[in-house]
Every structure is written in C-alpha cells, then in structure tokens.
Amino acid sequence: MVERDGGYASPDFCSQEHAAQWFSEPLAPLTPLTIRERTARDRVVDVGLALPYVAVAGLAATGLWTVINWIWP
Template sequence: MGDEGKYTHCDVCGRRYEPGAPADGWLEVTVEGDGGYASPDFCSQAHAVRWFSESSLPLTAITIKAPTARDRLADIALALPFIAVAAFTLIGLWTVISWI
C-alpha cells in the first residue's frame, strides 16, 4: 500500500506496527480543535471510534452558512459564460446542419 513505516503504535491498545508488515486496517487521523492538535494512529476503525468517544480534545462542529444574495449573484456571473458558450455551440451546430 505504500503506508509502511508511517504508523508507530495504536493510541488505544498500544499494539505496535511492525515495519514491513501490511498496513491494512491501520488508520492515521489528524484532528485540530480549539484546545490543540492531535495525530493519533489506530490499528482498527473500532479503536478510532473508541478514541474519539473518549477524547478530551475539545472539537468544534463546522457550521455551514446559508448562501447570501451576493453568493447567488456570483453563481449567476460564473454560470453566464457557460450558458453563452452552450448557446453559441447550438447556433453553430444549427448553421452547419442547415448547410448540409
């Protein structure tokens, strides 16, 4: 997989990763929260779930803002050139077909 040598040990059970062994199942996670930064390694997805459920690292949820009128105008401004190209393409195709 190319991940060999990337892991050291599982942060939940302490199982060591053997260099040269397949990295199947091993996970490396990077987490950044208000209180700090962590980069734990896990030997299984179950251990990752357990670590996140017991972690004392304060994590904040990402909030998605509703699009504003300015965002909508920018969407329209970006879409107009594509619509124009499609329209000119159709006009060109119509012209070629009418000559045939």
C-alpha cells in the same frame, strides 16, 4: 512526531516503525460541518459564473444549427 536524527524520516519516505507509531495513535476528533447561509451576493456570483457557460452552449447550438442547415438545406 518525526525524529530526524533517530531515523524516522528519510528523504524517500518514513520507516515502518514510524508508520506503525503514527497509525497506533488515535485520530483527531471530527469537527461538525457548519453550512453557512447563502447571501444575495453568493447568488449573484453564481449567476455570473454560469453566464459564460450558457453563452458558450448557446453559441455552440447556433453553430450546430448553422452547420446542419448548410449540409442539409
């Protein structure tokens, strides 16, 4: 409930009166969290998103191994 002409809202922030009114109102009731079942498509997407990270880690490990063998033959 913002009254533009009543002085509640300003370009910078709301007034103390408006903040006090807003804090005095009760919070909305919480809605229960619903967790949906994971489908096969979800698992395929997870694997598809993880593969680039695994590939980068493998390439980094290969590069590290190469540098170590180059420095200490």
